[in-house]
Amino acid sequence: MAGLFVALTTVALQVAAAAPIAPAPSAPVASTPPLPAAGAANPPRAGRVITLDQAIRSAEAQQPALRRAGVAVEVAEARADLARAPLLPQATASTGYTRQTGNSYARPGVAAVQQKAATFDTYGTFAFGLNVTQTLYDFGQASGRWRAAKAGVDVQRENEASARLQALLAVRATYFAARAQRSLVGVALDALANQDRHLAQIQAFVEVGTRPEIDLAQARTDRANAELARITAENGYEIAKAQLSQAMGSTDPAPFEVADEQAPPVEGEDGLTDGLMARAMGGRPELRALARQEQAQELTLGAAKGGYGPTLAASTGATLGGTDLTALAPNWNAAVTLSWPVFQGLSTMAQVREASATLRDVKLQREALLLSIRLDLEQARLAVRAAKATIRAGGDVLTNARERLRLAEGRYEAGVGNVIELGDAQTAHTSAAAQVVKAEYDLASARAQLAAAIGQR
Secondary structure, three states, X not given: OHHHHHHHHXXXXXXXXXXXXXXXXXXXXXXXXXXXXXXXXXXXXXXXXXXXXXXXXXXXXXXXXHHHHHHHHHHHHHHHHHHHHHHOXXXXXXXXXXXXXXXXXXXXXXXXXXXXXXXXXXXXXXXXXXXXXXXXXXXXXXXXXXXXXXXXXXXXXXXXXXXXXXHHHHHHHHHHHHHHHHHHHHHHHHHHHHHHHHHHHHXXXXXXXXXXXXXXXXXXXXXXXXXXXXXXXXXXHHHHHHHHHHHOOOOOOOOEEEOOOOOOXXXXXXXXXXXXXXXXXXXXXXXXXXXXXXXXXXXXXXXXXXXXXOEEEEEEEEEEEEOOOOOOEXXXXXXXXXXXXXXXXXXXXXXXXXXXXXXXXXXXXXXXXXXXXXXXXXXXXXXXXHHXXXXXXXXXXXXXXXXXXXXXXXXXXXXXXXXXXXXXXXXXXXXXXXXXXXXXXXXXXXXXXXXXXXXXX
């Protein structure tokens, strides 16, 4: 009967290992009680029941990774506003007061002035000014950087959508892992109930002398192993719920149970990869993000090339100055300037090369992503197909194992079987039930992966 403990533990570890620990809100309390898992006797449990839809809504509201993605959009918007600043007029106001001496002295090239004896008398001078400048044309440097920054905002929005897909995938994976662990608890309890019944039966046979005492010792060992399997399964369920809480972004300490839900089929899951790929092309936010990133980099490249040309700017200013605040002298000026960076140490050429290489890198990223998406779709599609076949085969195995256990119990009761045969039959039945649970989880997990691969929420 040690095999019973090993079977349940192995399946529990497989389910737990397949579920990622990932970041979602405290879900509302459902009013329906938990349903029994298929093929297993789940114990009645108190507390709120969380559905998959509630877990998803919780992740969308509270998952820190999603909130961080939203903050990244705000940062990109602020950077776009900053990139627009050079396109707008720049106004600077100034005021000042200067206290200085007024001694004159001879300077080369300046008409001689009558020098007076130097004194340390000081004079106060007031100055007020307003200067406005506006870039008129710079070969698209400032405007290109601004439009590139605006495209960067769209990139961050698509990244936010991608983060949401990943968060929802984590919720679905951990939810169905918790559901599988709960079903394994039912399998363990069913096995424990059978062992209690076998122990009582064998003890009665030993007391009347129709069975040897070694059978009773074996039955007690089997019952202890079944109890260990139950403890392991329940602990695995609690760990799975903790992982689900993390994926939901929930810190609510109140206990909860997961509802018995099946993963709905994904449209086209039995079709060919090409059909799924067509859906992924329009559904994956990562592809849209790279398209926007490519657009932004093209604009950045154009802005860098604008550095080869001159910049035309206009400025105007007004000043008031004098030694007496009541009698300030006004002045005004206006200017148009054309500046052309003739040589800047080849920096413009280097910026153009960098932007061009970055653009090529973005295009290669898209090609690599398309290959990765196709692989994800193929793997998920095949995993769905394999899980469906495994469930069908597992059902047959469970039916035969149940019949084998019934026959072994009858043979033992009739005195023609032995306790080893009975224990092996019980182990086979428990293992078959656990494998059905794992196959159902594999199907749910594969469907979640397939939905994420095509960009379906």
